[in-house]
Amino acid sequence: MDMRALVVDLDVPGSLRLGTAAEPQPAPHQLVLDVRHISLNRGEVAFAGSRPSGTVHGYDASGVVVHAAADGTGPAVGARVAAFGAGAWAERMAVDTTAVAEVPSRVDLADAAALPMAGITALRTLRSRSILGRRVLITGAAGGVGRYAVQLAALGGAHVIASVGSAARADGLVKLGAHEVVVGLDGIDQPVDLILDNVGGPQLAAAWELLAPGGGVQNIGWASGEPAVFAPYSLFSIGPAKTMSTFGDVHEVGPDLGTLLTFVAAGRLSPEVDWRGSWERVAEAAQALLDRRIAGKAVLDVEPAVAD
Ligand SMILES: NC(=O)c1ccc[n+]([C@@H]2O[C@H](COP(=O)([O-])OP(=O)(O)OC[C@H]3O[C@@H](n4cnc5c(N)ncnc54)[C@H](OP(=O)(O)O)[C@@H]3O)[C@@H](O)[C@H]2O)c1
Incomplete structure (x- = not known):
């Protein structure tokens, strides 16, 4: 049947x-x-x-x-x-x-x-580098991946900058652990070490300019559906390399899913x-x-x- x-x-x-x-x-x-x-x-x-x-x-x-x-x-x-x-x-x-x-x-x-999908994505992209004391920018922070990423980045000791599409979407993000909530990229006045990007498009090209030497972008999603155009030579930098990585690693997620559930049980992840x-x-x-x-x-x- x-x-x-x-x-x-x-x-x-x-x-x-x-x-x-x-x-x-x-x-x-x-x-x-x-x-x-x-x-x-x-x-x-x-x-x-x-x-x-x-x-x-x-x-x-x-x-x-x-x-x-x-x-x-x-x-x-x-x-x-x-x-x-x-x-x-x-x-x-x-x-x-x-x-x-x-x-x-x-x-x-x-x-x-x-x-599963959103939590594993947030956890694994944050584990791409050490975030303790680092500045982490999360775009699309009001969404599914974003809200987990904000909480997990704060748990990991990062300075968390949550980027949203409009002021109304900022609701609750400070309570989840964001140290700064910005609309688009407005008001980010210092370089960032890690970017979890859920949005893509022109905002991604602009966010790249905020990346510190040695910093990295994790390309999670492209919710904007818009193309990103990088200015000539903007992918050239002197000093430690800036990197941009794809993400799609959903291999054997069981143990990481267990970690997320343990955080929820302990009241550390909403x-x-x-x-x-x-x-x-x-x-x-x-x-x-x-x-x-x-x-x-x-x-x-x-x-x-x-x-x-
Ligand atoms: N690579 C992977 O393995 C993987 C895994 C999971 C998700 N993803 C992708 O990552 C992205 C985020 O996933 P999610 O589950 O967090 O999605 P979601 O809950 O829908 O959140 C998407 C966020 O993107 C922002 N956004 C900015 N411009 C947008 C536009 N033009 N249209 C729609 N949203 C826009 C929204 O901001 P505001 O709320 O501030 O308006 C929203 O908070 C999606 O593109 C998804 O397909 C990829």
Whole structure:
């Protein structure tokens, strides 16, 4: 029998709808999760239409293990876990045991679903260099990745500069640990050592000019969708090299997901769930995310079909 799932449908606005799909067939190194909550990420929502119709979409989920992995790895049946993997937005998901982490009892399962993609991205890009006492600029700081990055950079001892698109989007960022909140790049008066860039476009080219010798940019996303034009010779500098790196490392995220959950359990990381509702309302949540109306994460509750 088929299960319910959020599937790609190129004939509906937003290219996503609640439909049905075949039950997942786990490989020996995968467990099967009874999914209770999922979260949306900008990339998945914005580019759903680039996947074939019928694809079960999404990467972030939390739930309860219903089949342990055949190879004996990973959590047992009944464990509450957060998971990262393709095909997450469904009643059941097969996922590598290396890409899950058990959810501490004091952490809400819905909060756990918010963490995987955005939290791992923030954690791993901040680990690209030592940030203790360094100046870290986070663009798109009001978003999902941004709100985790602000908190984790502050936890790591950085001087945190949070950049937002408008003054209204600055809400709550100082409380999360930002030492400065700026609109665009206005008012940044000293060089920065690390830039986590979620926005791209002309702002990225301008941010590059703020980078100290030896500093680095982590290119996380390009939410602006605009091209960046670098002035001639702006990529030349004397002294320690300035670097720009791509990011897309989602290899074996389980242990890092466990770290994020430990931080949440200890009250050191807020999951920043700003929108919560049934997965029947996916179109509404997706539109709010694209319209920059969500401060942090949108979490959807996976509900069984109502019997006729
Ligand atoms: N490389 C990877 O592995 C990876 C992983 C996760 C995410 N990403 C990408 O990283 C970016 C951030 O992800 P996210 O989940 O944090 O997204 P999000 O929650 O939607 O946040 C995006 C942020 O970008 C800012 N922004 C600036 N100009 C924008 C524009 N023209 N349109 C839309 N937003 C604009 C928004 O600022 P304001 O709120 O201040 O308006 C918003 O806070 C996305 O592009 C995503 O696809 C990449």
